[in-house]
Amino acid sequence: MYRAPVEEIVHTLTHVAGLDRLIESGLAGDLSPDLVEAILTEAGRFAAEEIAPLARIGDKEGARLRDGVVTTPPGWPELYRKWREGGWNALSAPERWGGQGLPAMLAIATLEMWNSGAMAFAIGPTLTIGAIEALERHASEELKRVYLEKLVSGEWMATMNLTEPQAGSDLGALKTRAERAPDGTYRLFGQKIFITYGEHDFTENIVHLVLARLPDAPPGTRGISLFLVPKFLVREDGTPGPRNDVFCASIEHKMGIHGSPTCTMIYGDGRFGEAPGAIGWLVGEENRGLACMFTMMNNARLAVGIQGVAVAEAACQKALAYARERRQGRAPGAKGDEMSPIVAHPDIQRTLMTMQAMTQAARAIAYSCAHAIDMARLSGGDEATHWQMRANLLTPLAKAFPTDVGVEVASLGLQVHGGMGYIEETGAAALLRDARIAPIYEGTNGIQAIDLVTRKLPQADGAHVRGFIGELRRDAEAARGANMAGLGATGARLARALDDLEEASEHLLRLLDEGETEAALAGATPYLRLFALAAGAAMLTRGALAAGDGARARLVRYLAENHLPETAALKQAVTEGAQSLLTAAGDLSEHGR
Amino acid sequence: MYRAPVEEIVHTLTHVAGLDRLIESGLAGDLSPDLVEAILTEAGRFAAEEIAPLARIGDKEGARLRDGVVTTPPGWPELYRKWREGGWNALSAPERWGGQGLPAMLAIATLEMWNSGAMAFAIGPTLTIGAIEALERHASEELKRVYLEKLVSGEWMATMNLTEPQAGSDLGALKTRAERAPDGTYRLFGQKIFITYGEHDFTENIVHLVLARLPDAPPGTRGISLFLVPKFLVREDGTPGPRNDVFCASIEHKMGIHGSPTCTMIYGDGRFGEAPGAIGWLVGEENRGLACMFTMMNNARLAVGIQGVAVAEAACQKALAYARERRQGRAPGAKGDEMSPIVAHPDIQRTLMTMQAMTQAARAIAYSCAHAIDMARLSGGDEATHWQMRANLLTPLAKAFPTDVGVEVASLGLQVHGGMGYIEETGAAALLRDARIAPIYEGTNGIQAIDLVTRKLPQADGAHVRGFIGELRRDAEAARGANMAGLGATGARLARALDDLEEASEHLLRLLDEGETEAALAGATPYLRLFALAAGAAMLTRGALAAGDGARARLVRYLAENHLPETAALKQAVTEGAQSLLTAAGDLSEHGR
Structure with missing residues (x-):
């Protein structure tokens, strides 16, 4: 059973991702290390004692739809009530609307624990938190007044309606239609798919944020507007009134996250209300909806990244516990006749060390992204600009790498269980099934890699990424300078990995500069992996140096001496692999061989 | 929908794995290239038209147990009947018992296709084929006479009962007990778990091969005997008679291969028969059961490896078809306003090329293993010894690498589908769920890696592996010598990968020689991967050279320039990674940090 790794989380926040400096700078108000630990300890208790025990029933029973009504798994509505009453939904929300205004770093750290408890449960509230941020930034005062307090308290939940079948x-290809009504509201018509928690029984009202197109909108992404469409129209007194013309037509039968209802939502088919059309309110300006949605999406990308960390952490714990208990064969050097616990076999040790190292590297990157988001929001002037670029740079890394790691680590964890891992009752398979969605939604990891290469790498003509690599080099130098035997060859290996990162970065910048976009795109995925491996290892080195010679040093040494050599291969794929790919790719078309 | 890649299979058999030489040598009797193609074409038709259409219902409905009776998915018993009536079960079985006596290479190639159609279906007959081989080699004439004809025709099926909970x-830890009866038979008592097709409705009788321990047996693996235990005792006239004292107590709820009943079998609890005890017949000698079982297990290891190839192939086809159809965004250089098919995006192209290259490398290794098995069986003297060592060497590679590739490629294929991939109706998720068992059963891939390092690598004091690497070097030299522009840097990259393989091999041989077993075991998994990547690439190079400058050359060039650089990192993990692993591993114990 999951135990919240509060010490590990506090260490990563503080000594790796920069919470120490955030607190020292005074930008985080009266937040103190003690308060951080108290909050995280309590969140960890809730995740382990309240959420995790309901994960299995959530997977087994799943969410169900009957006559337009979605029922979440047994015990989940009550769990949600306890969770929001604990104030967890409001953690990072603005104080003006009842939130606690705590840094994103803390919100992300708690989000990791909710997701380790049960990813299918945690994903619902995640969307509400993104919606709060979008409304706070872009909605009218009137809309804020009606909705924000309820959303911050968690009394109502929100959804994010982007995807359509095509x-x-x-x-740019979306078709949902919004028509202007005489009273300044809008009427929405269309179908949205893959809407997470589009319908459920956690709250009495649901606030949908919906992307749609006005009749006179320009084509493509410049003609998209964002609307707020409540399930129940809100009365003057703030209570839910008549049903709006939106409903859930079906829910998906998915590989995992069974407890999370993934809905097809129908807007404006006339099932409810006086005349067809779901009543909506504009958020932000007409045709500027994408900018608003990006606020939500960036938030959601990091939130999805943390799902990868969370599932990986749960898988590490589960596999380690099993490996300590299960006995098979005799390990080298084992004494007596007894079978050894499989944790004593070097091959299993390799698997477990890889799982732990990758999980911690993924966590370091995700928390560092949260730190950049906090700094961008809390600091000012050039500093804010700098940190916004850092957040931009880290967002695709923090979405893609941890979610890939989530799948890899969950799969390795299943493997450690042997045949038992394939049996659903064990729970290892469910972690892999849950983890598998995260590299897909909120922009596939391929799209993250493209975003990294084409938009984030060229920020400030490459100066920002160069500066970041320079910072990481200081970690490598510190490792080489430190008199810490436990680090082994970490400093040297890390320096070489950063050379690879630099070479690959310069190569891609050159290609972009020369208009060789296709060749640059061909290297996007290995580049992202290379970047994350090198940066993650540098961050863990930083943490090991802060912690002194011990287990952290041994772990990062393992990572450096066993996995960092991979950066050379990834660099070669980036710098020398494009031509062979683009040459061979013709064979993939219908007219290929 | 799956289409059998008959051309690809024939090419790999003939020009990569050595079927051409096998036919030329005359060892394969009157087998001709035309006959090979005719057989494979017909098998491909059956797999695509008869098996594949029933895969989805198999996954959805699964096998069910009620009152000890297992029902396979709708249509599956009829499918099995058609399959065995087509003579497919008898393909490689001995002619003496009604088989066609064809080479293992052909059997493995058809097995790939059955598994691509529906892995959960194909796995049942696979076990029968292994049992035929074990009985043919080790059973008494009397047992052969009663059982082999029925098993070869497929009228009855067989199972393999090894695993127990502990x-x-x-x-060596197994506890199932066999007692001698006065009439020369035995009575078995015990519980076996994870018994594939332990109970089902395909055939009227089921022949269990069961490992058990005699009361006076020495401890460990030297005290294990193999027994044949039929579900129904066989009458004098060869028809099934009274029920034996064995039954299926439960079936597992698994992540995938839902159509395959995975049974807990109870022997000798007195439910059937006059007195408790399942009646069994000894196969081979007392306490020598493991040797008999190894015959089945080696066969089963290659058969599981081919499952990886099969699922990977199905995933490649599915992802490519989707990528050609699905339109999103605009690819670099796209003309007009329309969205491009995603196959035009370089990042998707990279994914698809990796999937295809890895699948073909896995197939090349698996077929080469089948070739070695054929040569060991059909040739004689020193040649047979040589080929037996080759089969020994290739078996762990052919089990582990293709099954890892199966999972990786199925996961990449799911990713290509985006959100649709996570929806069960699409079928991409089912491929991943099915593929995920193959790295586990028949000896986890970690155990394969240990087997490779500790038993196969040291064959003939390393001379055999050195000879094999020498053969692979000839492929690299041929690539360098060939005037084939399409190969790009393939020859050079391959030569470097083989250097890595050689260095890693010599390093491990040295460690074993010095008694540093733990350090050698620490590198087992990266060594296996390195070996398979280098060998697989060499084999594909061989195939590309045979085919001439074209798509095959482009594919192996992609592999060489994008993935072969990984061998350097794997070599480093083998030669320089052990110390950091073994140092850090102490932290994994209960007393660790």
């Missing part, structure tokens, strides 16, 4: 990654 | 990988 428009997944490509939002 | 004895998975470690067969």
Whole structure:
């Protein structure tokens, strides 16, 4: 059973990602290390004692739809009530609307624990938190007044309606229609798919944020507007009134996160209300909806990244516990006749060390992204600009790498269980099934890699990424300078990995500069992996140096001496692999061989 | 929908794995290239038209148990009947018992296709084929006479009963008891778990091969005997008679291969028969059961490896078809306003090329293993010894690498589908769920890696592996010598990968020689991967050279320039990674940090 790794989380926040400096700078108000630990300890208790025990029933029973009504798994509505009453929904929300205004770093750290408890449960509130941020930034005062307090308290939940059957990654292709009504509201018509918690029994009202197109909108992404469409129209007194013309037509039968209802939502087919059309309110300006949605999406990308960390952490714990208990064969050097616990076999040790190292590297990157988001929001002037670029740079890394790691680590964890891992009752398979969605939604990891290469790498003509690599080099130098035997060759290996990162970065910048976009795109995925491996290892080195010679040093040494050599191969794929790919790719078309 | 890649299979058999030489040598009797193609074409038709259409219902409905009776998915018993009436079960079985006596290479190639159609279906007959081989080699004439004809025709099926709750990988720990009866038969008592097709409705009788321990047996693996225990005792006239004292107590709820009943079998609890005890017949000698079982297990290891190839192939086809159809965004250089098919995006192209290259490398290794098995069986003297060592060497590679590739490629295929991939109706998730068992059963891939390092690598004091690497070097030299522009840097990259393989091999041989077993075991998994990548690439190079400058050359060039650089990192993990692993591993124990 999951135990919240509060010490590990506090260490990563503080000594790796920069919470120490955030607190010292005074930008985080009266937040103190003690308060951080108290909050995280209590969150960890809730995740382990309240959420995790309901994960299995959530997977087994799943969410169900009957006559437009969605029932979440047994015990989940009550769990949600306890969770929001604990104030967890309001953690990072603005104080003006009842939130606690705590840094994103803390919100992300607690979010990791909710997701380790049960990813299918945690994903619902995640969307509400993103919606709060979008409304706070872009909505009218009137809308804020009606909705924000309820959303911050968690009394109502929110959804994010982007995808349509023909428009997944490509939002420019969406067709949902919004018509202006005489009273300044809008009427929405259309179908949205893959809407997470689009319908459920956690709250009495649900606030949908919906991307749609006005009749006179320009084509493509410049003609998209954002609307707020409540399930129940809100009365003057703030209570839910008549049903709006929106409903859930079906829910998906998915590989995992069974407890999370993934809904097809129908807007404006006339099932409810006086005349067809779901009543909506504009958020922000007409045709500027994408900017508003990006606020939510960036938030959601990091939130999805942390799902990867969370599932990986749960898988590490589960596999380690099993490996300590299960006995098979005799390990080298084992004494007596007894079978050894499999944790004593070097091959299993390799698996477990890889799982732990990758999980911690993923966590370091995700928390560092949260730190950049906090700094961008809390600091000012050039500093804010700098940190915004850092957040931009880290967002695709923090979405893609941890979610890939989530799948890899969950799969390795299943493997450690042997045959038992394949049996659903064990729970290891469910972690892999849950983890598998995270590299897909909120922009596939391929799209993250493209975003990294084409938009984030060229920030400030490459100066920002160069500066970041320079910072990481200081970690490598510190490791080489430190008199810490436990680090082994970490400093040297890390320096070489950062050379690879630099070479690959310069190569891609050159290609972009020369208009060789296709060749640059061909290297996007290995580049992202290379970047994350090198940066993650540098961050863990930083943490090991802060912690002194011990287990952290041994772990990062393992990572450096066993996995960092991979950066050379990834660099070669980036710098020398494009031509062979683009040459061979013709064979993939219908007219290929 | 799956289409059998008959051309690809024939090419790999003939020009990569050595079927051409086998036919030329005359060892394969009157087998001709035309006959090979005719057989494979017909098998491909059956797999695509008869098996594949029933895969989805198999996954959805699964096998069910009620009152000890197992019902396979709707249509599956009829499918099995058609399959065996087509003579497919008898393909490689001995002619003496009604088989066609064809080479293992052909059997493995058809097995790939059955598994691509529906892995959960194909796995049942696979076990029968292994049992035929074990009985043919080790059973008494009397047992052969009663059982082999029925098993060869497929009228009855067989199972393989090894695992017990406390004895998975470690067969020495098993407890099932066999007592001698006065009439020369035995009575078995005990529980076996994870018994594939332990009970089903395909055939009227089921022949269990069961490992058990005699009361006076020495401890460990030297005290294990093999017994044949039929579900129904066989009458004098060869028809099934009274029920034997064995039944299926439960079936597992698994992540995938839902159509395959995974049974807990209870022997000798007195439910059937006059007195408690399942009646069994000894196969081979007392306490020598493991040797008999190894015949089945080696066969089963390659058969599981081919499952990886099969699922990977199905995933490649599915992802490519989707990528050609699905339109999102605009690819670099796209003309007009339309969205591009995602196959035009370089990042998707990279994914698809990796999937295809890895699948073909896995197939090349698996077929080469089948070739070695054929040569060991059909040739004689020193040649047979040589090929037996080759089969020994290739078996762990052919089990582990293709099954890892199966999972990786199925996961990449799911990713290509985006959100649709996570929806069960699409079928991409089912491929991943099915594929995920293959790295586990028949000896986890970690155990394969240990087997490779500790038993196969040291064959003939390393001379055999050195000879094999020498053969692979000839492929690299041929690539360098060939005037084939399409190969790009393939020859050079391959030569470097083989250097890595050689260095890693010599390093491990040295460690074993010095008694540093733990350090050698620490590198087992990266060594296996390195070996398979280098060998697989060499084999594909061979195939590309045979085919001439074209798509095959482009594919192996992609592999060489994008993935072969990984061998350097794997070599470092083998040669320089052990110390950091063994140092850090102490932290994994209960007393660790």
